[in-house]
Amino acid sequence: MKAIQISHSQELHIIEVEKPATLQAGEVLLKLQYVGFCGSDINTFMGRNTMALNPVIPGHEVGAVIEAVGSDVPKSLEPGMVVTLNPYTNCGKCASCRNGRVNACQNNETLGVQRNGAMKEYIVMPWEKVIPAGLLTPKECALVEPMSVGFHAVSRAQVTDIDVVMVIGCGMVGMGAIVRSALRGATVVAADIDDEKLALAKQMGASYTINTKTEDVHQRLSEMTNGFGPDVVIEAVGSPATYQMAVNEVSFTGRVTCIGYAKSEVSFQTKYFVQKELDIRGSRNAMPQDFRAVIHYLERRTCPIDKLITKVIQPEEGLGTMRWWSQNPGKVFRILVKF
Numbered sequence: 001m002k003a004i005q006i007s008h009s010q011e012l013h014i015i016e017v018e019k020p021a022t023l024q025a026g027e028v029l030l031k032l033q034y035v036g037f038c039g040s041d042i043n044t045f046m047g048r049n050t051m052a053l054n055p056v057i058p059g060h061e062v063g064a065v066i067e068a069v070g071s072d073v074p075k076s077l078e079p080g081m082v083v084t085l086n087p088y089t090n091c092g093k094c095a096s097c098r099n100g101r102v103n104a105c106q107n108n109e110t111l112g113v114q115r116n117g118a119m120k121e122y123i124v125m126p127w128e129k130v131i132p133a134g135l136l137t138p139k140e141c142a143l144v145e146p147m148s149v150g151f152h153a154v155s156r157a158q159v160t161d162i163d164v165v166m167v168i169g170c171g172m173v174g175m176g177a178i179v180r181s182a183l184r185g186a187t188v189v190a191a192d193i194d195d196e197k198l199a200l201a202k203q204m205g206a207s208y209t210i211n212t213k214t215e216d217v218h219q220r221l222s223e224m225t226n227g228f229g230p231d232v233v234i235e236a237v238g239s240p241a242t243y244q245m246a247v248n249e250v251s252f253t254g255r256v257t258c259i260g261y262a263k264s265e266v267s268f269q270t271k272y273f274v275q276k277e278l279d280i281r282g283s284r285n286a287m288p289q290d291f292r293a294v295i296h297y298l299e300r301r302t303c304p305i306d307k308l309i310t311k312v313i314q315p316e317e318g319l320g321t322m323r324w325w326s327q328n329p330g331k332v333f334r335i336l337v338k339f
Contacts, residue, residue: 003120004318004337007055008047010326012319017057020124023070028077028130030085033138034312035119036061037322037335038146039171041112045322048263052113059119060087060111061145061334063138066130073127084141084295085118086129087111088285103152103285110285119315121339131291135299142336143172143308147294148286149259150176150236154184155290156283157232157257161185164225168212168246169236170197172308172333173259177234178204179297189230191217191245194330203304212245221249228252234283235259240266247272247280255279311335 001019006012023029041058043049062085069077077083087110090097094106111117133141150173159165165181167174170192181188182205189208190201198209210220221229229251235242238260246256247268256278272278297303310332313321318337325332 001121003057005055005057006045019122025072027070027124028127029068030064030123031067032064032339034063034142034336035059036142057116058112059117061142062118063141082133084131084133084144103287134295144294146172147176148290149173151180151290152286153177153234153257153259153283154180156281157255159184159186163231165232166230167234168242170201174236175204178206238262252276257281257283259283308333
């Protein structure tokens with residue numbers, strides 16, 4: 001069967017791998033229909049993702065149909081059902097797993113990063129990682145995982161309806177954080193350097209937008225919050241500047257939740273940690289309930305799906321598309337590969 005393989009040296013190939021022939025107890029065979037390229041994949045392609053196998057079959061944002069099920073699979077999963085995947089592993093032994101936060105497993109291996117992923121025609125998965133997608137189409141399913149990461153960050157930040165929430169970064173994960181914060185009744189401020197993304201953020205639930213490249217962020221936030229600053233800042237970029245912005249701009253006794261990986265050291269005025277008595281929290285991956293919440297949201301049909309999908313391509317278009325993306329990083333939400 002056909003699969004896409006990328007390396008850290010800006011190479012992408014279509015390779016042939018064996019289609020799974022048999023299913024063990026508890027396994028499900030999935031026929032992939034749409035698989036998303038995400039930020040980790042372009043970083044792998046550009047040689048910046050040190051966590052990824054080299055080479056690796058990418059893919060953990062999945063829309064699929066169940067082809068067959070093995071023995072001991074619950075009857076709630078049956079052939080023909082549209083599903084998505086929880087692409088993370090959890091060891092069950094580390095401190096995170098012991099504390100019930102399996103999304104942050106110390107030994108996690110995400111599909112398409114630390115292990116070969118789903119960008120191929122078929123994949124076998126343990127039934128526990130297969131998520132029924134309700135009324136969603138396979139194409140819509142490919143958006144569930146990245147949005148769920150944003151949803152999880154909002155849970156980590158304990159956002160409520162009395163909060164002003166600034167989300168820094170309006171990519172797919174940031175959009176998920178904007179949506180979830182708005183659904184919880186918060187007043188949402190979207191911050192980015194791209195006006196097109198900021199316009200879309202308003203459609204997704206943001207009440208205000210700030211272009212951090214052309215506007216005075218501190219002044220705008222002071223005007224919006226009567227000088228208090230946002231109660232919550234969610235960092236969804238992963239740069240030293242945005243990490244510093246989050247700590248500098250959040251209100252006294254505020255919460256900062258960090259999703260993005262900064263690739264270099266970040267210097268802080270640590271006095272703000274104490275003076276403001278901040279809660280600074282990491283947010284990694286997503287929990288099963290976050291996936292369910294995204295599916296429930298997308299089933300409402302209020303999300304501008306087509307505006308979140310930059311391109312749908314065939315596997316053979318992968319190399320040219322990755323080269324284009326590497327030269328136009330700010331213009332991409334999600335690129336889906338159709339199998």
